[in-house]
Amino acid sequence: MTIIARSTEPVLQRPATLTEALALSGPGSVWWAGGTDLWLMIDRKGLRPEALIDLTHIAELRAIQTTGAETTLGAALTLAELEASPLPAVADTVRSMCTVQTRTLATLGGNLCHAAPSADLAPVLLALGAEVSIAGPAGTRRIPLDGFFTGPGRTVLSAEEILTAVHVPTPQRQTAAYTRIARTVVDIALVGAAASLTLDEECHVLDARVALCAVAPVPLLVPGIAEALKGRAYDGLDFAGCAKMAEEACAPITDLRASADYRRRMAGVLTRRALTTAADHLRRMPCA
Amino acid sequence: MTISFDPTEHDHVGKPLPVRDAREKVSGRLRYANDLALAGMVHGALVRSPHAHAKVLRVDATEALALPGVVGVLTHEDTPRTVWDGCWFNYRGPALDGHARFAGDEVAAVAATTPEIARAAAALIRVEYEVLPAVLTAEAAGATGAEPVRDEGNLREPYVAEWGDLAAGEAEADHILHAVIDHPSQQMATIGRNACLADWEGDRVTVWTGSQTPSELKTGLAMALDIPQSKVRVQALPTGSSFGQWWSNNFMMITALLARKIGRPVKIELSNAECFATVKRRHKELSTGRIGVTEDGRITFLEIDHVMDNGGYGFKNDVGFFCVDNWGRAESGRCTVRAASTNLVTAGCMRGVGDVTLGNCVERLCDMAAERLGLDPVEFRLSHQLRTGEPLRHIMGHDVPEVAQARSDSKAFRAKVPADWPEPFVLSSGSTAEILREGAAAFGWDQRFVGWGKPNHCDGEIRRAVGVGTGIHCCGVELEGGTAATVRVNPDGSVKLHASVGRHGSGAETTQVQVAAEALGVTWDMIEMETGDTDSCPWSHGSIASNTMYRTGFATVSAAKDAKRQILEVAARNLFNCDPDDLDIRQNLVHRRTRPDNERYTIAEVLNAVRSDALGQFSTVIGRPTEAMPPSTTFARHFAAHFVEVEADVGTGEIRLLDYLACQDSGTVVNPHVLMNQVIGGAICGAGFALHEELHFHPETGAVMNDGFLDYKVLRSADFPARTQVIFGNSHDSVGPYGARGAGEAPIAAPVPAICQAVFNAIGCWVDLPMTPERVIAALDRLGHTPH
């Protein structure tokens, strides 16, 4: 409960372009998006930045673009803005998050870069096979989201790098769903699971993914799901095997919110439910 | 039931008048203690023990005092050894005595020019401790050779209430059922953080802080500072929510001591974590009980053994278990409460104390009995719960000689109280009967309850079922003195009501003004109320124990009547030349009863008629209570009956509340908006305790681990059914003001048993509290099969 006196307030900078933002970065500076996680780091966890570089006034970080093959979401889009995103599973997910006030401030990039094991957008984007674009002093790179998280609160980003966008492939005949357990309406996930199912033209499973949050140090993709379901007719799939694989893939901890045993078991239950919901959505899709 | 109260007869009572400070609250202009500052003020921070139990050997403040901006340090060596008491022993101890009794207990304080410097200085104070063995549970506190948490020892004298012949009851029972319920500790979880500001002028101190018990705080400060009460002025400010948290708290004593030591005004503002972990909480309570029933549905005995922990500074030996009154038709019974001191943060009266926990155990036992006999839970309650005129079992202070004597000789007692008061030691008015019947009809209970342990709807892993629970609480407790109020009528006819009830969001300042306006005959906009200044308000319990309407309201009405009598005497003598009894006041006008429209004077005209001299000194009328206070636990209770439908997910263990109906019998409804707010607020808080709320204590240090809203989950309105309905009963009390009784605590007692029962009906087994998803799954595992 001890707090050391703050000598100076951090300065707030508000670049209008990515180039300006990267040029402002220096020792003691941090990227500021919605501030909903960062402010708590400053107020409660003793983080003492010298400069806050606000990314939310950079137009290219706030755009949604759809091409035939993918949708690109700017990293500084707020959760409230994502409620109207063209990706129904992402829109559903953000509606289950935070409070109205927090959703109005909090951003997609902040949710991923804060890298909380419980971040709700991570599993749904992993299940959708998303990739991320990163800009830094050395240029830009694009990498799969799977591999972005390296530990609780840690990612592959260096301090000078910015997450600029999330790219979500949008194949035909794909559906996805996210489901979570939380204690009350406003809470972080005790366990979360997202699933996606993609069919081929014969209505057989072409691809499938399950991703989990809050059951391991990082949000994770469950290995082997696509192999288990591939080629099967989507109607009447049995997801018990996938649930088992999810239980085996996770490495949960026990804390005040839930025990490791409960989390592991729920990883299975929620995997089954997310897959079932995704399959239900497929049923409502005209199959080629 | 006949309608005994006709709101059309009244100008103010029964009206949904707006809450007086609503506009300031919603516009952010209401001033809390945190908002105040004085010229020359410095900021205090507290040094807290990291150990559950330790003696302070040495405090070295050298480094802290060297920090620029630091003004001074207070330790136990500067502190009077006097012990201060909180109301009903919610606290008992010296402000600082070099003995840390829980992790987070205050051991020193430091003042500096900014809050940041003060906190940095607090971290620089080196305290050397002798660590003592920690007593972290009530059970450990009672073990032989247990380390004493306090000089008085760890165990309080057990508190026992008994009636009937228990042995005969046991012998007669066809079925005996047992229950053990471990009630975790609930935190008041107040949204606001409190602050305290103290300022000395010579040897007199003024203290500004959020408190629902301004008078008690004044008494406590006088004890802690070792000065006469006349030298202490408390200016109690709104607390935000309180639920029992902000009565008199030790950090307030320390603020005043620190200000005295350094000779400057000092403000100490608590952090959210300090509010959660260092002030107060509901006791951890373990209830063990047995019930006996006959095949034909009689309850032959009820026996409860209830163990509670007081934490470091609580000193109570009972919780208010009026639940045994509610099930008082049980033919015999014994209820024993045992209290123990532990090295956990202080526990005390949180809203609904006892009736939320012990009451839940009584309801559980009765539900188990009804289930065994296959009886409907509403019907079982209707046949066994107390009715007006039936004996009360739990008389607070029944072991106090005066009370014991009054009980054994009720004629002598009657001779002392007004002739029109009801019989003592029997329920004066109301019961659960009417609200249970009306509630069951409105809820559609007969259609929705399909049998014990049976859901009314199954879909995949979803089970839905309904439950009912009842709650009761007192309407104030008389043991600490007579609550009073004064009504001052100014020369211009405006009125100031003074009663130190504090402002903790219950709406008391609105309803007190309503009954005062009614009694005096003035419009309510003519009255302002002072709720927190102990220099102008006479002593009062404050807003605790659901006493504000029944007891403070009684004093307010009595004082208003006294003021009215004085005004009418002046008017009769100087203006009407008649008997004062022939006059009345309504709508601010004094007139003859017989010809109200003929000759009328404003109150200002009446008072100006006694201008005492040529300089224009007008008179002020001061009304004060002239009637004796009702001994409330001897007569009055208030009641709740709640109906709920839940949805249980047997895959994840999640419980959702689908539909809620809260019925309340508080006697006359003085203001339906205010009462509705009390009822729904209680229901949400009780539901939170049933489903999520639980303080986690560190296994070694006893420190509160979930000291914030991230991991202490309270329900928000979005967690509660939007269609929640409220129904008011229609009883009328012959003692309470305009027939009103108490209100605020029965509504938090009823939700817990109602939700437990609904969950039982949904999944077929009882679940430990709080019924988190994980505990629901554990209960289903014990059941061994997916229900239904």
Ligand SMILES: Cc1cc2nc3c(=O)[nH]c(=O)nc-3n(C[C@H](O)[C@H](O)[C@H](O)COP(=O)(O)OP(=O)(O)OC[C@H]3O[C@@H](n4cnc5c(N)ncnc54)[C@H](O)[C@@H]3O)c2cc1C
């Ligand atoms: C009341 C409340 C409820 C919440 N509920 C939920 C919930 O239900 N589910 C959930 O997942 N989270 C929840 N959160 C957490 C939080 O709101 C989200 O994680 C949010 O998305 C963070 O976004 P932000 O823009 O506010 O991030 P910030 O706080 O601005 O930043 C977070 C971190 O990411 C870095 N950062 C931000 N943007 C970038 C970028 N483009 N490139 C590089 N680094 C960047 C920052 O430097 C910082 O380290 C809740 C928070 C609160 C206060």
